[in-house]
Amino acid sequence: MPTGTLLKVIPIQNLGSIPLLGIVEAGFPSPAEEELIDTMTLDEYLIKNKEATYLLQASGDSMIDAGILPGDLVLVERGKEAKDGDIVIAEVDHKWTMKYLRKRGQKIFLQSANKKYPPIYPTEELKIAAVVQAVIRKYHK
Amino acid sequence: MPAAPLTLHSFPRAILHIDGDAFFASCEQSRNPALAGKPVITGKERGIAASMSYEAKAKGVTRGMRLSEIKKLCPDAILLPSDYETYSLLSKRFFSIVRRYTPDVEEYGIDECFADITGLRRTYRTSYIHIAEMIKKDLDSELGFTFSVGLGPNKVISKIGSKWKKPSGLTAIPGRSIHLFLEKLPAEKIWGIGPATTAFLAKFRITTAIQFARQKEEWIKAKFSKPFYEIWQELNGRFVIQLETKEKDSYASIQKVKTFTPPSNDREFVFSQLSKNVENACMKARRYNLEAKEIIFFLRTQDFLDSGLRIKFSRPTSFPNEIMAEIDTVLNEIFNPRCSYRATGIWLFNLKNCDNKQLDIFGAHLRIEKMSRLFASMDKVRLKYGKHTLFLGTSFMANKFGQHLGDRGDLPERKTRLLPGETARKRLGIPMFVGEVK
Numbered sequence: 001m002p003t004g005t006l007l008k009v010i011p012i013q014n015l016g017s018i019p020l021l022g023i024v025e026a027g028f029p030s031p032a033e034e035e036l037i038d039t040m041t042l043d044e045y046l047i048k049n050k051e052a053t054y055l056l057q058a059s060g061d062s063m064i065d066a067g068i069l070p071g072d073l074v075l076v077e078r079g080k081e082a083k084d085g086d087i088v089i090a091e092v093d094h095k096w097t098m099k100y101l102r103k104r105g106q107k108i109f110l111q112s113a114n115k116k117y118p119p120i121y122p123t124e125e126l127k128i129a130a131v132v133q134a135v136i137r138k139y140h141k
Numbered sequence: 142m143p144a145a146p147l148t149l150h151s152f153p154r155a156i157l158h159i160d161g162d163a164f165f166a167s168c169e170q171s172r173n174p175a176l177a178g179k180p181v182i183t184g185k186e187r188g189i190a191a192s193m194s195y196e197a198k199a200k201g202v203t204r205g206m207r208l209s210e211i212k213k214l215c216p217d218a219i220l221l222p223s224d225y226e227t228y229s230l231l232s233k234r235f236f237s238i239v240r241r242y243t244p245d246v247e248e249y250g251i252d253e254c255f256a257d258i259t260g261l262r263r264t265y266r267t268s269y270i271h272i273a274e275m276i277k278k279d280l281d282s283e284l285g286f287t288f289s290v291g292l293g294p295n296k297v298i299s300k301i302g303s304k305w306k307k308p309s310g311l312t313a314i315p316g317r318s319i320h321l322f323l324e325k326l327p328a329e330k331i332w333g334i335g336p337a338t339t340a341f342l343a344k345f346r347i348t349t350a351i352q353f354a355r356q357k358e359e360w361i362k363a364k365f366s367k368p369f370y371e372i373w374q375e376l377n378g379r380f381v382i383q384l385e386t387k388e389k390d391s392y393a394s395i396q397k398v399k400t401f402t403p404p405s406n407d408r409e410f411v412f413s414q415l416s417k418n419v420e421n422a423c424m425k426a427r428r429y430n431l432e433a434k435e436i437i438f439f440l441r442t443q444d445f446l447d448s449g450l451r452i453k454f455s456r457p458t459s460f461p462n463e464i465m466a467e468i469d470t471v472l473n474e475i476f477n478p479r480c481s482y483r484a485t486g487i488w489l490f491n492l493k494n495c496d497n498k499q500l501d502i503f504g505a506h507l508r509i510e511k512m513s514r515l516f517a518s519m520d521k522v523r524l525k526y527g528k529h530t531l532f533l534g535t536s537f538m539a540n541k542f543g544q545h546l547g548d549r550g551d552l553p554e555r556k557t558r559l560l561p562g563e564t565a566r567k568r569l570g571i572p573m574f575v576g577e578v579k
Contacts, residue, residue: 051234052283054172055573057560062579073560076574079282089574091174097579129174129285129574138561 046134052078054130056089056096063087063098066113072137074098076130087132092120098132144320147354148378150294151315155269156380157256158291158299159239159276162308164252165192168231169221171285173576180215185222185551195308224553230572231284238279242272247384255296255384270313277311293319296382297375300332316378323351323376333372350376395433397422398486404443406481411440412472415485416465422489423461432457433489438468440475441484448475449486453511457493463507471512 047053058072082088084103089096090110099110110120165183170176180200184191190206200215211218232251239246245257258272265272273292280288287309291302294316301322302312314322329339331350347353354376361373374381397418405411434457439449450471554575
C-alpha cells in the first residue's frame with residue numbers, strides 16, 4: 001500500500017494568496033480534512049479589527065432587555081461609524097455608558113433597554129468611543 | 142537675500158517618525174473618561190513620575206520627579222500604578238497599525254517607531270503627507286489617543302518633525318525646507334547630540350543646528366567620529382542611517398531585575414525574589430529556544446551596594462529549578478543577614494540555541510564549573526512584567542505578597558478586576574476599558 005505524508009495547508013489572510021484545500025493522504029482520501037480547512041477561530045469570528053477591539057465589563061441593568069446583564073463581557077470596536085440601532089459605548093458625565101444609539105434625522109440620543117431608564121438627550125456633542133460587537137458570558141471559570 | 146536650502150530634493154526617501162503623546166498617561170486616559178483633561182501621572186509603584194499627561198506637564202511635572210514633589214506642585218494630580226500589560230498590548234497594536242501601510246517599520250522603544258514609506262505614493266495614489274495623515278488618523282481613532290508624526294527625507298529630520306508640534310502634530314520637512322527648521326533649533330536638540338558634544342560645538346561658536354549643518358564636510362569628518370558625521374549628513378538631507386526593521390529573534394543576554402518594598406534581610410524571602418526573576422528569565426530563554434551556559438545573579442542592599450556571583454555551568458540550561466538549586470548552595474557567599482536588601486537580579490548569558498536538543502531524563506546533573514565574585518555595581522535594568530500560570534515553590538513567598546507593600550503596592554485596576562477564568566498571572570490579551578459603566 002503506498003503511503004504518503006499528510007500535509008495540512010491553512011489559508012492565511014495574505015493579499016494575493018490563493019487558499020489551498022490541502023494535500024490528502026495517498027490511498028484513502030479524507031473528506032473530513034477538506035471540510036476543516038476553511039474554519040475560523042473564535043477570535044476571528046468575534047474580532048474583525050484586532051487593533052481596534054477592546055473589552056468592557058457591563059455593570060448596571062440599563063441594557064438587560066437587550067440581553068446584556070451586569071458582569072457580562074462586552075467586545076467593542078473603536079473607530080467605527082456608529083449607526084442608528086447600534087449599541088454604543090458613549091462618554092456621559094465622565095463615565096462610560098452603554099446604550100442604544102438613536103438617530104432621528106438631526107436628533108441624536110441614547111436609549112436604554114430597560115423601562116426603568118429614560119432616554120438620554122445629550123446637551124453637548126455626544127462622544128461615542130466604540131460600537132459593541134459581541135457580548136460574552138461565561139458560566140464556568 | 143533668503144538663505145540657501147541645504148538640499149534641493151524634497152523626499153528622495155520618505156521617512157516617518159511616529160511618537161505617542163505622553164504614551165502611558167494617554168493609555169490610561171483613553172480607557173477611563175474620568176481622567177480626561179486631568180493631570181494624570183503613572184509610575185506610582187516606583188515612587189517617581191514615569192509618564193505625565195499634558196495637563197500634568199503644564200503644571201510643571203517632569204519625568205523622574207518624586208511623588209512627594211509632585212504632590213506639592215500639583216495637589217490634584219492623579220497618581221496611577223504602571224499597567225505595563227496594557228501599555229505593551231497598545232504598543233504592539235500601534236506597530237501593527239503602522240505595518241498595515243509598510244513592512245519597513247523600526248520599533249524604537251515602546252512608544253516610538255520609524256517607518257519608511259518611500260515609493261508608496263503610487264500605491265495610495267496620494268502624497269507622502271497624506272499617507273502620513275492616514276496613518277495618524279488610524280492610530281488616533283483605533284487606539285483612542287494621539288500621536289505626533291514627523292515626515293522627512295531621513296530619520297534625523299523626521300525626528301525633528303515629530304517633536305516640532307506636540308501633541309497631535311503632523312510636520313512635514315521636505316529637503317528644501319530643512320534649513321528653515323534648523324535655524325530655529327538649538328544644537329543640543331538634535332537627536333544624538335548630548336551635553337558633551339554641545340559643549341564641544343560651543344567652543345567653535347556653533348550653537349544652532351543650522352550652524353552645525355552648514356559646516357564644511359571635510360571639517361566635520363576631521364573633527365567628529367562616524368555617528369556625528371552621519372548626523373551631519375542627515376541634517377543636510379541625505380539618507381544615511383538605515384532603519385532596523387528586523388524583529389528581535391535572538392538575545393545576547395537575558396536580564397531580570399526587580400525591586401521589592403519593604404527591604405528584607407530574610408534569606409528565604411530574598412531567595413524567593415531571586416527565584417521569581419530566574420523563572421521569568423528562563424521563560425524568556427525557552428521562548429526563543431535558548432539556554433544559558435553562564436549566569437550572574439546579584440543582591441542589592443538598601444544602600445544601593447551590589448554584590449554578585451558569576452557562575453559558569455557544566456552544561457547550558459534554561460530550567461529554573463536546576464539554577465536555583467545551585468544558587469542555593471552558594472548564596473551565602475554574598476548574602477549577609479545583617480544587610481537590608483531591596484532588589485535581586487539575574488543575567489543569563491553565553492546563550493546557546495537548543496532547537497534540536499533531546500530532553501534526557503538521565504541527563505547530567507547541573508554542576509558549577511567556575512564561579513567568581515563580582516564587586517562592580519550593576520546597571521539597573523528595565524523592569525518587565527512577567528506572565529505565567531505556574532511558579533516554583535521557591536518563589537511562592539515572592540508571589541504571595543505584592544511586589545511592594547504599602548502605597549507603592551497599588552496594583553493597576555486590570556490586575557485586581559479579574560474576569561471569570563482569569564488569574565492574577567494570566568489574563569486575556571485584550572486591553573480593557575476601566576471605570577464603571579452606567
